[in-house]
Amino acid sequence: MHNAQPWSFRYFQGSRVLHLRADFDRAIPHSDPDARALHLGCGAALLNLRVAVVHEGWFPAVRLLPDPADPALLAAVQLTSAEGRESGLAVLYPAIHRRHSSRFPFEETEIPEALRTALSDASDREGAKLSFPGPWHQQEVLELVEEAERRNLTDHGSDEELGQWTRVDAPSVNTVPDGIPDYAFGPRKRGGKAPMRDFAGTRQVAGRGSADFERSPQLALLSTVDDRPEDWLRAGQAMERVLLLATLEGLSSSFATQAIEWTDLRWPLREPLSGMGYTQMILRLGYGPEGPGTPRRPVPEVLDIQP
Structure with a gap:
């Protein structure tokens, strides 16, 4: 996050x-x-x-x-x-090395059914379920994300954390080792239904433009049967396996976590037919530009080698 x-x-x-x-x-x-x-x-x-x-x-x-x-x-x-x-x-x-979050508009081109099945199978191998919501369920998901985004704009705690982990003065990937620099924010959403978080918040970013996003975004929900730390770890592995395969298949991706961050909004995200499972992640997938690389911490900070 x-x-x-x-x-x-x-x-x-x-x-x-x-x-x-x-x-x-x-x-x-x-x-x-x-x-x-x-x-x-x-x-x-x-x-x-x-x-x-x-x-x-x-x-x-x-x-x-x-x-x-x-x-x-x-x-x-x-x-x-x-x-x-x-x-x-x-x-x-x-x-x-190629997978990056892309916060740019995607094409309206539909992801082939065979590729959707392959992505779901990749998630299954890691013990999680990946589903592509139908029209009614997707509209519900989009409305929940929009509600969460509205809350975040006036929530002091969310705003403080966003300010801590976003950088509006980092000209290159090597300036800071973590967080999201402004060159990776993507444009402000002028129109469309894609569930985009505005990482700039109320701050102005010089040279940042606006754009129309997808009218029919393609979302996938990643869920697990239980909601324990072990399930979260399995979900994270499933998420990355899906994203790596999507990258190899020419898809770009981003995350829409806003509704998952609010307890009362997370529960209604679940699969509506069975009413079972815990939504762990909402993925936005599609054909579009690859996002820019974001900073990574130096290896000595994250790897300790013992005899």
Whole structure:
């Protein structure tokens, strides 16, 4: 959330084990009081790690939340030479470096049904469900996101966090190591129905224009049966697997998390036919420009190597 990058890795060379740890100093407590979004982001980082490990010819044996006494230890990954069922991950490796959030208008071109099915299958493999809402449900989702966006504009806590994690004076990707710089905000929405968060808030950004967005945005809801930290980690891995595959298939993407940040708005997002499941993420997908790269923390800050 907000490119806070709330993770760190520790590698134990002797045992060939990687630990993924949550960095709770980078939490966003007002908008994410239960650290659900933090776990999703760390889950996405874990999926990238698994993809890289398989790409290098190893097999990652993953244990989620291996120590109940240490909630910051989110996963332990044992690198082994044994063959496993991760062969489908290696092909995703090139997309890790290409996938960026795109906050620009997408085309109205419909995503083929076969590709939607492939994206849903990718989510299934990680223990989450990806669904594309029908017209009635999508309209409900869009209205909930709009309501959340209106609330955020007058919510002091949301505004403070947005100010902490957005940069309106960062001319290049190397200026700061985290957050969202203004060159990645995208244009202000002049028209259309795409659920866009305005990261500038009430601030003026020099040279920023406005644009018409999609009249018929293509949204996907990612959900899990339960709503525990383990489910959040699985959802984060599913989200990243979907996004990497979407990138390889020529799709751009962005997130619409506003309604998920409000408890009373999150529950109505659920799948309407069954009424079951917890919505973890709303994805906006489509054919359009790839977003610009955003900052990443230096490797020494996020990776500690032990004997």
